[in-house]
Amino acid sequence: MVCDWTNCTALARLDLIAGSGPSSARVVGSFCVPHASMASLDVQDQGGEPTWYDWHRERMPVQPAATPAPRGTAAVIPPFTLPPAAARPRW
DSSP states (O other): OBOSSTTOOSBOOEEEEESSSTTTOEEEEEEOHHHHHHHHHHHHHHHOOOEEEEEOOOOOOOOOOOOOOOOOOOOOOOTTOOOOGGGSOOO
């Protein structure tokens, strides 16, 4: 998604949220970083509401999650463990 600012073609990185709490929060738009700051000033000036930012995430329709098929677990290899001397390559 691109920035909601007029004629901006930058990638939207922040969602601008207005409201004084979770019950009154509303997403104003999705903006690039510089335009999110300017839009925030506009919302505060016009509506007198505090504004917040959140990382922009594409909104997807809610779908029921499919239960994955059970599968075996992989062997855990501890870090920094050397194989036995007989298994080491001889260069």
